[in-house]
Amino acid sequence: MNWGVYEAAIHRWEAVLGRSTPHPTQPGNHGRPVLAPAFVEHLMGLAEGWVTDLPLPRTAQLRALGNGVVPQQAAYAVALLLDDFAELLDISTDTDDRSPTGQEVTAA
Secondary structure (H helix, E strand, C coil), X not given: CCCHHHHHHHHHHHHHHCCCCCCCEEECCCCXXXXXXXXXXXXXXXXXCCCCCCCCCHHHHHHHHXXXXXXHHHHHHHHHHHHHHHHHCCCCCCCCCXXXXXXXXXXX
């Protein structure tokens, strides 16, 4: 698959998740390519089959994925909120830096 300008980002994400990126499209009912739910699931960092193993039509899977939360972003947001909360309560925290560490993927 030729990912063009996204090649480096795709390979970085594959390294983080430890699995290859699924093909972005699949044949639709009309014969033309349509977005593959497995690709969206992968981009969101979800476990393989988290949504796509459910007995749902493709459109329902995409709807569920579109309404879902990216676990890594949620974990980062909660960490920021907890830091703010600790600051409001004047509780010292172990770290002042909440830059992504690469461990966010384990939050899923």
